[in-house]
Amino acid sequence: MTDIATYNFAYLDEQTKRMIRRAILKGIAIPGYQVPFASREMPMPYGWGTGGVQVTASIIGPDDVLKVIDQGADDTTNAVSIRAFFKKVANVAVTTETAKATIVQTRHRIPEHPLTSGQVLVYQVPIPEPLRFLESRETETRKMHALEEYGLMHVKLYEDIARHGRIATTYAYPVKVEGRYVMDPSPTPKFDNPKMHRSPALQLFGAGREKRIYAVPPFTEVVSLDFEDHPFEVQTFDQPCALCAAENVYLDEVILDDHGGHMFVCSDTDHCEKRREAGHRGHLAPETMEPAQ
Amino acid sequence: MSDEPLLRVSALSKFYGSRVGCENITFDLWPGEVLAVVGESGSGKTTLLNCLSTRLLPSSGTASYRMRDGQFRELYRMSEAERRFLMRTDWGFVHQNPADGLRMTVSAGANVGERLMAVGDRHYGKIRATAVDWLSRVEIDEDRIDDEPRAFSGGMRQRLQIARNLVTGPRLVFMDEPTGGLDVSVQARLLDLLRGLVTDLGLAAIVVTHDLAVARLLSQRMMVMKDGHVVESGLTDRVLDDPRAPYTQLLVSSILQV
Numbered sequence: 001m002t003d004i005a006t007y008n009f010a011y012l013d014e015q016t017k018r019m020i021r022r023a024i025l026k027g028i029a030i031p032g033y034q035v036p037f038a039s040r041e042m043p044m045p046y047g048w049g050t051g052g053v054q055v056t057a058s059i060i061g062p063d064d065v066l067k068v069i070d071q072g073a074d075d076t077t078n079a080v081s082i083r084a085f086f087k088k089v090a091n092v093a094v095t096t097e098t099a100k101a102t103i104v105q106t107r108h109r110i111p112e113h114p115l116t117s118g119q120v121l122v123y124q125v126p127i128p129e130p131l132r133f134l135e136s137r138e139t140e141t142r143k144m145h146a147l148e149e150y151g152l153m154h155v156k157l158y159e160d161i162a163r164h165g166r167i168a169t170t171y172a173y174p175v176k177v178e179g180r181y182v183m184d185p186s187p188t189p190k191f192d193n194p195k196m197h198r199s200p201a202l203q204l205f206g207a208g209r210e211k212r213i214y215a216v217p218p219f220t221e222v223v224s225l226d227f228e229d230h231p232f233e234v235q236t237f238d239q240p241c242a243l244c245a246a247e248n249v250y251l252d253e254v255i256l257d258d259h260g261g262h263m264f265v266c267s268d269t270d271h272c273e274k275r276r277e278a279g280h281r282g283h284l285a286p287e288t289m290e291p292a293q
Numbered sequence: 294m295s296d297e298p299l300l301r302v303s304a305l306s307k308f309y310g311s312r313v314g315c316e317n318i319t320f321d322l323w324p325g326e327v328l329a330v331v332g333e334s335g336s337g338k339t340t341l342l343n344c345l346s347t348r349l350l351p352s353s354g355t356a357s358y359r360m361r362d363g364q365f366r367e368l369y370r371m372s373e374a375e376r377r378f379l380m381r382t383d384w385g386f387v388h389q390n391p392a393d394g395l396r397m398t399v400s401a402g403a404n405v406g407e408r409l410m411a412v413g414d415r416h417y418g419k420i421r422a423t424a425v426d427w428l429s430r431v432e433i434d435e436d437r438i439d440d441e442p443r444a445f446s447g448g449m450r451q452r453l454q455i456a457r458n459l460v461t462g463p464r465l466v467f468m469d470e471p472t473g474g475l476d477v478s479v480q481a482r483l484l485d486l487l488r489g490l491v492t493d494l495g496l497a498a499i500v501v502t503h504d505l506a507v508a509r510l511l512s513q514r515m516m517v518m519k520d521g522h523v524v525e526s527g528l529t530d531r532v533l534d535d536p537r538a539p540y541t542q543l544l545v546s547s548i549l550q551v
Binding site for chain 2: 134147151152154155156162228229230
């Protein structure tokens with residue numbers, strides 16, 4: 001008997017998916033609000049994206065095309081195994097091209113290629129509570145969200161400026177959604193924060209261990225917190241991508257040898273490959289293209 | 294000074310099950326007045342303070358506070374959001390243990406600035422300038438502004454806690470044993486500082502203490518509590534120099550003379 005071991009479509013049973021969809025709908029109705037949900041055990045450890053996987057499993061249909069990225073890359077362990085997981089349990093088409101995907105599950109990046117209406121971006125979130133490191137009591141942070149007491153968030157930014165002379169928070173940079181809830185955009189670099197603002201794509205956030213789901217519906221105001229005399233700024237890079245010469249994209253530092261050699265390359269592998277296919281060459285690009293994995 | 298009280302307390306009682314926390318407390322507090330509540334441990338003074346500052350809800354009785362617009366509002370009928378707003382703008386609460394009132398993991402400047410940021414101040418330079426000003430008013434050197442309170446001595450922490458509470462210009466400050474746990478010379482300096490600030494700013498304050506010297510130095514009026522009841526109240530000098538209730542006489546005669 002082979003069908004004993006077959007899974008329900010997209011691994012989760014239908015009742016669980018209903019429960020998660022209800023949480024997602026509530027999250028969409030109250031942008032930025034953390035909706036508690038009954039997170040399930042998934043066949044992967046916490047910290048590997050169990051929240052994102054549950055959200056994806058609940059919204060995916062047989063016609064969807066899935067892309068999974070890990071720090072912008074399609075070819076790292078986390079991305080490859082989650083992609084393989086959904087290929088197996090939902091038999092859906094998968095892609096590495098941002099433009100072709102209907103669902104993009106991401107760990108800590110927003111793709112460089114602009115997302116469009118109809119696409120869904122699913123974030124894997126480790127710690128959904130932006131106030132957590134300042135206030136450890138959950139009862140208190142919930143009350144602070146309910147009463148819109150967000151002075152503490154600025155205390156953190158104040159500390160940054162007092163210590164470093166500027167706002168030194170570079171990732172998980174707090175944002176205010178639709179003028180109401182302060183939200184942790186998951187540990188994406190703050191470089192990606194402006195992409196969340198009025199994005200035409202639906203953005204869903206799943207935190208499996210912390211059992212929270214939240215959402216930013218399309219065309220929602222997402223404003224990064226700052227001070228009047230220390231406005232929000234994104235990271236800038238001195239040099240373009242070493243492989244595709246792209247500018248104004250987020251770059252990763254890659255160590256080349258043990259003599260201090262290094263290069264900066266696009267963190268978004270799909271974006272980099274597309275540019276190289278179109279003939280862009282950085283100063284360290286090989287003469288001939290290797291075929292993409 | 295206004296001809297209306299700032300706080301009106303009427304028949305306030307708090308029971309813990311069948312035990313009495315404090316019972317049938319009635320008094321008015323006037324703007325700029327410092328009221329000391331004295332009594333031994335377990336006499337209900339901290340329960341009373343926690344009820345008045347809405348950190349505890351009383352079992353019965355009322356307390357109304359005259360808001361900045363001159364209207365009296367009943368404290369226990371306000372929404373939690375309004376009470377918390379009052380707590381961080383028009384009121385202050387100085388804890389006996391500074392660690393309860395301070396954020397020990399953020400710098401002194403941020404501790405002072407937190408209330409400003411909570412009421413919507415978003416200019417780093419101005420927040421910092423205000424913090425510097427307040428640190429100097431409580432005699433903390435400006436170069437300690439980026440140190441965490443963990444690196445401060447007990448007396449400095451207590452002064453920092455006071456600065457943190459006064460930065461939004463409150464009209465009423467609750468103090469729970471503000472000099473407890475400090476050595477006598479530091480106590481004297483703190484009392485001197487507090488007395489100056491209270492007079493300069495025209496603050497009203499309710500000070501809970503078991504130390505009659507604190508009551509003598511800071512307060513104009515005092516209430517003596519025992520077993521949850523007020524046994525005597527009146528002008529501080531009158532109560533201390535001419536105690537009438539037997540318990541007050543005992544309390545006053547228990548002071549060690551050196």
